[in-house]
Amino acid sequence: MASRDTASVGHKWVYDFTEGNRELKDLLGGKGANLAEMTNLGLPVPPGFTITTEACQAYLASGTAPAELAEQITAHLTSLERAMGKRLGDPSDPLLVSVRSGAKFSMPGMMETVLNVGLNDASVTGLAAQAGGNERFAWDSYRRLIQMFGKTVCEVPGEEFEHALDGAKRAKGTTNDLDLDAADLRALVDTYKTIFRKHTGRDFPQTPREQLDLAIFAVFGSWNAERAVLYRRQERIPADLGTAVNVVAMVFGNLGPDSGTGVAFTRDPASGAQGIYGDYLANAQGEDVVAGIRSTVPLQELEKLDPRSYGELLGIMARLEEHYLDLCDIEFTIERGKLWMLQTRVGKRTAAAAFVIAGQLVDEGLIDLDEALHRVNGAQLAQLMFPRFRLEHDVAPLAAGIGASPGAAVGKVVFSAERAVELAGEGESVILVRRETSPDDLPGMIAAQGILTSRGGKTSHAAVVARGMGKTCVCGADALDVNVRSRQFTVDGQTVREGEVVSIDGTTGRIYRGEVPVSPSEVVRYFEGSLDATESGDPLVQAVHRIMAHADERRRLRVRTNADTGEDAARARRFGAEGIGLCRTEHMFLGDRRELVERLILARTDADRQEALAALLPLQRNDFVEIFREMDGQPVTVRLIDPPLHEFLPPLEELAVNVAVAQERGQDAAKEEALLTAVRRMHEQNPMLGLRGVRLGLVIPGLFAMQVRAIVEAAVACARDGQVARPEIMVPLVGAVQELETVRTEAEKIIAEVVGDSGVEVLVGTMIEVPRAALTAGQIAEAAEFFSFGTNDLTQMGWGFSRDDVEGAFFWRYLELGIFGISPFESIDRDGVGRLVRIATEEGRAARPGLKIGVCGEHGGDPESVHFFHEVGLDYVSCSPFRVPVARLEAGRAAITTTGSDSR
Template sequence: MPKLVYDFTEGNKDLKDLLGGKGANLAEMTNLGLPVPPGFTITSEACRAYMDDGSVPAEEIGTHLEKLEAAMGKKLGDPDDPLLVSVRSGAKFSMPGMMETVLNIGLNDRSVQGLVRQAGDERFAWDSYRRLIQMFGKTVMDIDGDLFEQAIDELKDGRTDLDLTAADFRSLVGTYKEIVRREKGRDFPEDPKEQMELAIKAVFDSWNAPRAILYRRQERIPSDLGTAVNVVAMVFGNLGMDSGTGVAFTRDPATGHQGVYGDYLQNAQGEDVVAGIRNTVPLQDLQEIDPHSYAELMEIMAKLEGHYRDLCDIEFTIERGKLWMLQTRVGKRTAGAAFCIATQLVEEGLIDLDEAVRRVTGDQLAQLMFPRFADDHGNTVLTRGMNASPGAAVGRAVFSSARAAELAAQGQDVILVRRETTPDDLAGMIAARGVLTSRGGKTSHAAVVARGMGKTCVCGAEEIEVDAKAGRFTVGDVVVEEGDVISIDGGTGCVYLGEVPVVASPVVEYFEGNPSGDELVRAVDTIMRHADGRRRLDVRANADTPDDAARARRFGASGIGLCRTEHMFLGDRRVLIEDLILAETAEERQAALDALEPLQKADFAGLFAAMNGLPVTIRLIDPPLHEFLPDIIDLSVKVATGKGTKKDRRLLEAVQRLHEQNPMLGLRGVRLGLVVPGLFAMQVRAIAEAAKAAEGARPEIMIPLVGAVQELESVREEARQILAEVGVEALIGTMIEVPRAALTAGQIAEAAEFFSFGTNDLTQMTWGFSRDDVESAFFGTYLDKGIFGVSPFESLDRDGVGRLMKVAVVEGRKARPGLKLGICGEHGGDPASVRFCHEIGLDYVSCSPFRVPVARLEAGRAALL
């Protein structure tokens, strides 16, 4: 039977799969000789067993509890000298605030008296007891937390927590116990071991709490990992003003700058700092409050950063002048900080450039490419808070998570405004463009979660008075109602009334060839250069115009992987397509084609010139035919009312004749080229003549929607004849977007010199989804139910679509060893999909110009991971 419980002395930081991040790092700090309270970890395997059959390893837990009691010289809940413990979650991946914690387990009506004698502080003991009932009631017994908050607010009557006396807390314990009795029909459990067992189960249960599921989906964390549980001897930061609790970072998680960053709160316990219930003081103030603990903390922080070779996020408690380390982890950081810290660590000799590339992601680079506020916008600063997570966010002020989600679903940009956020606000934080709070610091819940999601966040704007029930906040005489537009700057902490104009980010300016030279841009340049040197995949762009092609080149594209020629037939040219469709004789059809050909030749000449010798893959026309015809209802009305022209009547006949029940599966792609004589030939000739006139042009002609090799062979032969007549060479290949094409890739490769996976249509056809119809219809439900971890149109479905791609790669290269393979669906810019394309051996990915840098970085990372 596998071991399911580990003492802190038995683990290490490499056992995160088993012990979770918190347990593994507590074990690592213990092994480093740092002051960590004794404890043990119940593994994630135990969590998975609990989720299967409801069992917990009671015997192993009991054995380790006895060892902990022996180490501490105390018994859990002993009336005379009680051992108290915390029960805390700790999954493999950090999920700040998403799962449960219960402190002060072991307190009851008898042991609280022992704690009074042990600590010599009656107020502290009763404060600890009320905290236990409050946490336990909400977390374990599922009682509405607002009931406890209302009770303490009524008791305070305008006072602060620090003003409450021992008698106040004793009275509050009685009130809380009555809430438990009233809400659950039973007394608060007095048995310490029952408290611990129920708390452990509650932490396991919280793995599947709605907010944890939502967070995992947002961060793409697998749902089957489970969480470990850590049982730790309590140390107390609420024993007086010589005690406290804090959070520290070894570097600024917002910018990456070196220095002393964090928050400290005297006479406080546990979650008080991150909960934002009282405003903290900067960590630097601890040097004056407790110089000895501050010096020791600085030494430990330096040791941890050197040991982990990364930014470390630390939680600590000071108990009457004694420093205790409660947690460390590789800290969450903003996208900009990730790039800066990675290059700083290279310069300091702690990591090499390969590791620096591994430390950043394409998603983070995408965040850095978003716009920022213009420097000279002229808007007056309404107030300032802490610059917790950078970015420029503009939206309508809303005051509840539900309202944020509701308006965002309607397509409106919103800013979520709260006194402080809690884990229950996660849905609103995801929906909002940014988050503004009046309380809390850079380590508050709002700041930590926003940084992890790449959301703009301003915290601790103390001048703001938030009235969530009334739907407004005030700053002095200024009242901001729900729906009013505000702008928040996560880089400076400034809050503005109204809409502030935005400008391109310095990272985009760098890619455009106008680098600013600041630290962030230098860091991005260093990492991008190294990633480019490591990647095997080429990165091309999907571009239909010379302007798009030029931007793609500036962004580092090595060619065009998809030019969608149907986009060239819209606007004024649409009438020429109508003429082609209406042609009743070969002469009329040829006249329409002759009118289109010079326009197409000019289109392709512009692309070849912009790419200047780089390969250009041109997909022959692939629209559902109805896109080039007027709406059947509008035409019918026009003709029926006598307002239609002769051409309108002919168009109506054509529309009726060509009407399709499912146009996306109808007359399009290669089928259209075979049915409409001369259409593909006209395009091929335009390509060939444009290429001949352009020095060094490298055209690649792609036949769309092929499902059988015979379709490709028919078009290929005609294309080869035209290329030979003009005297131009070009590769001829096909887009793999029909499942049958993937399954018969060996046959098709005999006629194709390249494959390009059109994963948008391949996903639609494999799943049987019409993307335009289903995304708004039921994808939200599928995501909520966990059927999708992420939309298959956003990130490649490896098991289904990916398997078809693997079949096509293997069989295609078996038939034609030199077969060139790429992807041109928008999955080509998705980081996870880029890594998959590297794994299965594609030669290139192609995506929109703006995503080219993201794909370049991820291609480099894929070669190193």
């Protein structure tokens, strides 16, 4: 991302703290911008300067520093020396500096820091003199420099330094660093130097400027460290931003009992409660707090140790929160009774705290409701909706997989959908365990409290369906050897048999043997209507209620749900759904009805086909009556059947084996042989691209007609009972307008015949899920009264890979290489698939002004995708019932910002 002018002569690569402000985060990084902001506020900040992110970008791009950088660092270092009255590395009165990373977005602990830069064999005595003859402090500072510099700059294994420190403490008969005296630490410095020389082939550098330059370049390089790359990927931070480097005059918290270091928060980052929160450690430097080498004390203890500094700190905290209008995270050091501010930033917080703090700041008049809405996001809301385990003591997990759908689920292990349904019907809670799931497992997945698979990832069938249903799911637990036939799984020599209880955590991916207590989510109780927000004393529930109400006022996008049953429809309405955007009729044909569909597909005569259709019609009609009643007055988009045939036919290999066995045993296998012949005739190499959707409806006479009749008859029945049914019939997988015209002509005849004088209005539209449909949307709109984007298939066909096959095969590598920032099945690919959506929307509405357009793929509940659909101008998004509140919130956020950015 290095800008074109970064190579120009005279470019400014370095800024003094007095030259910046918090608006320059892109250039100075978050830390540098905030240090400048505090300096400008007149707060006690040690002097220093910031080397820009542009310098980092240029260095990483070319492998060398920009030409003017060294000269500019020298100029700012000279100014810093003048301000401090000391010179870097002066043997008699040395200036020491810290070299700290600082990216635009906070990446705590992901990049490097080096303290005490400027110390060497000569200046260590000068530092002792500065400290009033405190030789212990000086040698302790020197050993810290060698340790941090060796590990960070020269890649010396950090554990070697730790082992040496532990050895020194053992020799002293202590476990506390503070018990090591000056002589012990001087000897430790010699040991550290030997370690450094062994691994680098050179002596520890004695030239202070060389130390400084090498530390700066090491911080630049840490931008691409493995942990930093992984963190950015997780947090969706762009990879090309680079990090700034902050060079700051050292202040010392390890000068004695009147010195120390600490971290403070202006509010509780866990709950959002107002008060004084933080930790303090006397006679220590900052890394001691982070490393946990010594036990900190609550920040309130500082009032007893140093009441003057404590009072000053509280005043600064209040001032910073009022200035930033948000929770602030503060790092500070006290040097012999003098308070110094080392860092501030808008603090990270839990999802609960985010909502509570936003509501508090509105009440305090510091922000308005639009800003409160901007400061929370759908991912946080989703976290609040899942139940949690209450681990009252350390419990070792049995194994771990991928947390694919958050939540906490406890139940008896079962290994088949049938057994899951059976036990659930008896009132038992069950966990369905499979190697991987298929559509056949859907009844069991619905019945189960949670799903556990040994294969697959976050976009596997199990994960997608579980998220859609709000079910807890752990996928890819490859340590589990699942034996479905034996009804057991083994892991690390332990065997868990069917009927035993396990607990799975869909957030962490951990699997526990036995029952772990679960707490229900108060937020879900609120959405379900069993908890009144106005009467609840829970500040979180009240904050969620208030912000959600404002989101609903602000949003333009309507939010529908994907629901195939009356139960799902009812739950979605409680969660705020404004209709159904996808009712998948193929899900209605599983279980006992599968045989009827099988008979229909394999029918060789019109009579056989009509018999199967006649049996299916009342079943379908009753399904739709139930759904229309739950959605009284709201639109319901019903997708005509869209199954790959293999989902409704026995596997070819299984049939062949059964026939061979029956023949060998002399058994009558006429039915199986006929089925095998038919399956061979219809067998497809790639069923996802075969006879399905509109193609199936055109090839099997009467199938779509039966469904259309069932839909319209159900709507008319509801109308006669005084309810309002608003059916929208969606034709799937259309690639050419002629396909849609053929189906619509037949559908309109049935609609006209059935509707009569009932007043029911029926729309006929299509699902845009084939790239050709998107590119010919203007033609298709002539025959469609609405569009709904099926972004799951549009993504598969746009990229040319199958969601079910590719994640385990190569997605990990694509993420690792940065080809994907995130799976295109999780968040819409704006540049490719998104462009197809934009083209189809524009051309469809050009051909048919006012064309109703929505989206019903998994992306309809993804926060980032919702922002994109708002920008494109869609009318609604549709998602699983559990994700409806998330979509509502993000639709509101999208209405108040065009950037789609979220709070970090």
